[in-house]
Amino acid sequence: MQGYEKLAALISSSHGLQLFRKFGALQAKTLLYLQAELSILETQLAxxxxxxxxxxxxxxxxxxxxxxxxxxxxxxxxxxAADNIQYRKIVEIRECLKSVDAALLQQVEINRLTQASTSDYRNLTKWLDHPDGGNMFLPAREVNPWGEEHFADLVCLTENTHDSDLFTRMWRNGLIPLYHRYVGRHIRDPVGGNGIHRYSDASIATFCKVCGTVLAALLPTMSIFALYFVKAPLMRLGMIMAFTATFTTTLAIFTRANMFEIFAASTAFAAVEVVFVGGNLTANY
Incomplete structure (x- = not known):
């Protein structure tokens, strides 16, 4: 295999490499032209x-x-014998509206596509240039969709479910590439000899999930354990604030919880700490 056939085989075998331009500027221009056309027809009908x-x-x-x-x-x-110009104009508007509605709904679906990740983009462009990969087979005009100037316009056709939280994204797009640069590339061989090194998304997701689960179990008990040894009331209040802030930050990093859920969870967490402190103070008296 070579050329586009080889590129298609690579893309089909790795969901993260299904990166394509959405041509956002052209999409917007098309919508603007349709809007202008319909506005003119509206004025003519009036x-x-x-x-x-x-x-x-x-x-x-x-x-x-x-x-x-x-x-x-x-x-x-x-x-x-009748003057049918108004009816004809309504029919013309109806056809134009179909085009406008279809374009708007299509744009909504396009906007829902996942933004291309930096690591996947680097892997694809690296493959295109690698002698055992694409070997720079694309002419200048045809390689343009994957140029750096179009990175913000690239979308991934398959949503990566493993990138569901900030912690996982940090590992996948930050720590794993860093590890690969200094360690991984020296001990791992490219898959199929095509210059692409692969790290299992499922393994990364499992590791991040385990980290989050362990932290979820330790954080509440650690806060109560620490508060038990602090006797000064003001110091305890300060520690409650610190632990609650740590708890909410952890939620934001390790989960996809929205603001309402984070506020509710932090309130419950702080309430548990306050109840413990209140009960402990009463026992001391």
């Missing part, structure tokens, strides 16, 4: 309706029915 109303007021019995009867408006197109 002018036609005003003209038909003037003729109706002047005694045109057929056009007098147009504002109140769709059937009369439609039948004007079937009567060779």
């Amino acid at each position: 002018d036609i309706m005003e003209q038909d109303q003037d003729e109706a007021n002047a005694g045109d019995q057929e056009k007098l029915k147009f504002p109140d009867s769709w059937l009369a408006l439609k039948q004007s197109d079937q009567n060779p």
Whole structure:
């Protein structure tokens, strides 16, 4: 295999490398042109309706029915002697609206696509240049979609479910590339001899999940354990604030919890600490 066939085989075998340009500027320009076209048609229809109303007021019995009867408006197109310009314009607008609606809904779906990750982008461009990979087979114009200037315009067709939280993203896009630069590339061989080193997303996700689970178990008990040995009330209050801040930060990093969920969890966490401190103070007295 070579050329596009080889590139297609690579992309199909690695979901993270399914990176394509969404051509955001062209998409927006197309929507703007459709919007301008529809706006002009809207103005033309308003002018036609005003003209038909003037003729109706002047005694045109057929056009007098147009504002109140769709059937009369439609039948004007079937009567060779009738003026059907308003009906024709409505049909033209209807077709234009279909194009506008389809383009808008399509843009909504495109905007939902996952942004390309830096590590996947680097892997793909590295493969394109590698002698055992793409070997720079693409002509200048055709390699342009993966140029650095278009990185922000690249999307991944498959959502990476392992990048669900900040901690996992830090490992996948930051720590793993750093590890690979100094250690991994010396002890791991490229897959298939194509210059691409692969690290299992599932393994990274499992490791991050275990870290989060252990921290979730330790943090509440650690805070209570530490508060037990602190007797000064002001010091305890300060430690409650510190542990609660640590807890909320941990939630933001290790989970996909929204702000409401973080506030609720931090309130419950602080309440547990306060109850423990209050009970401990009462016991001391």
